[in-house]
Structure formats: structure tokens, C-alpha cells
Amino acid sequence: MICTVSDPAETAQKRAQAEQFAFDVDAPGLIEVTNESHENPEDHQYIVSIDDVTHELMACTCPHHAHRNAYCKHMAAVENATEEGTLDAFPSEDEDEPDNCDCDGLNGFPCWPCVRTGRKELPN
Structure with missing residues (x-):
């Protein structure tokens, strides 16, 4: 065998x-x-x-x-x-903001949903 x-x-x-x-x-x-x-x-x-x-x-x-x-x-x-092409692993930063985005209320600091999705970066 x-x-x-x-x-x-x-x-x-x-x-x-x-x-x-x-x-x-x-x-x-x-x-x-x-x-x-x-x-x-x-x-x-x-x-x-x-x-x-x-x-x-x-x-x-x-x-x-x-x-x-x-x-x-x-x-x-x-x-x-x-x-x-059914999955974009590196979406562009100019995509729509996440539904739970709260950046407007943070005086220019990015909210966690935007950081997590790569839409915005944390400042140094």
C-alpha cells in the first residue's frame, strides 16, 4: 500500500x-x-x-x-x-467614516473607530 x-x-x-x-x-x-x-x-x-x-x-x-x-x-x-477583488485589505483613508465616529467631539483628536479602521492615526 x-x-x-x-x-x-x-x-x-x-x-x-x-x-x-x-x-x-x-x-x-x-x-x-x-x-x-x-x-x-x-x-x-x-x-x-x-x-x-x-x-x-x-x-x-x-x-x-x-x-x-x-x-x-x-x-x-x-x-x-x-x-x-472581493476584499480590499488596504482601504483608502478617504473612505466614509465609521458609523460610530465621534471625531467631531474630540477637538481634533481621532476617535477609536477611526484609528482602528486605519482612517486616521493617533498623534505622537
């Missing part, structure tokens, strides 16, 4: 295509990935980071990547979504 081991990246790609994922850009280059295929999706949320210069995938907070430093299905899902 011959046993073959499949390519880990190929396995991650297949799993990414077989499962349903939702994406939220927490900040430029930080994508929250939720696996909607699970009964409790909120228990399966991870952050995938992307290099802001090369736009290459860097890391994921899931156990598979964290413990094995391996390319995972969450990284594959983000890669597929960014390549297809």
Missing part, C-alpha cells in the same frame, strides 16, 4: 473553498476571518495579517498557523478573496 501526503498549501486551498468565510477589515492589512460553516461562528474568528509593502500573507492567529507556522485555510480564504 502506498500512502501519499498531499501538499499542505493545496489542502488549505481546498478547505478554504469548501467552507464559508466572512471577512472584516479591522485595520489596513488586518483581516478578521470568521468561519461561517461552524455552528458557533463566533468561536472560529481569527486575524490574518498582510504585509503592507509586499501584500503577502504574514500570519494567522488560528491554532494551525500559531503552533505549526503553517499556511492555513484562513490565509487561503483571504488570499482568494483579495485576488478575486
Whole structure:
């Protein structure tokens, strides 16, 4: 009997295509990935980071990547979504302000929702 081991990246790609994922850009280059295929999706949320210069995938907070430093299905899902153009991992700063923006009441200081989404930066 011959046993073959499949390519880990190929396995991650297949799993990414077989499962349903939702994406939220927490900040430029930080994508929250939720696996909607699970009964409790909120228990399966991870952050995938992307290099802001090369736009290459860097890391994921899931156990598979964290413990094995391996390319995972969450990284594959983000890669597929960014390549297809359905996800903008680096939104421009001139996008609409977040619904809960409170910058006007802070005398020029940015509110946390604007900082978190990368729309504005904290002053030094």
C-alpha cells in the first residue's frame, strides 16, 4: 500500500473553498476571518495579517498557523478573496467614516473607530 501526503498549501486551498468565510477589515492589512460553516461562528474568528509593502500573507492567529507556522485555510480564504477583488485589505483613508465616529467631539483628536479602521492615526 502506498500512502501519499498531499501538499499542505493545496489542502488549505481546498478547505478554504469548501467552507464559508466572512471577512472584516479591522485595520489596513488586518483581516478578521470568521468561519461561517461552524455552528458557533463566533468561536472560529481569527486575524490574518498582510504585509503592507509586499501584500503577502504574514500570519494567522488560528491554532494551525500559531503552533505549526503553517499556511492555513484562513490565509487561503483571504488570499482568494483579495485576488478575486472581493476584499480590499488596504482601504483608502478617504473612505466614509465609521458609523460610530465621534471625531467631531474630540477637538481634533481621532476617535477609536477611526484609528482602528486605519482612517486616521493617533498623534505622537
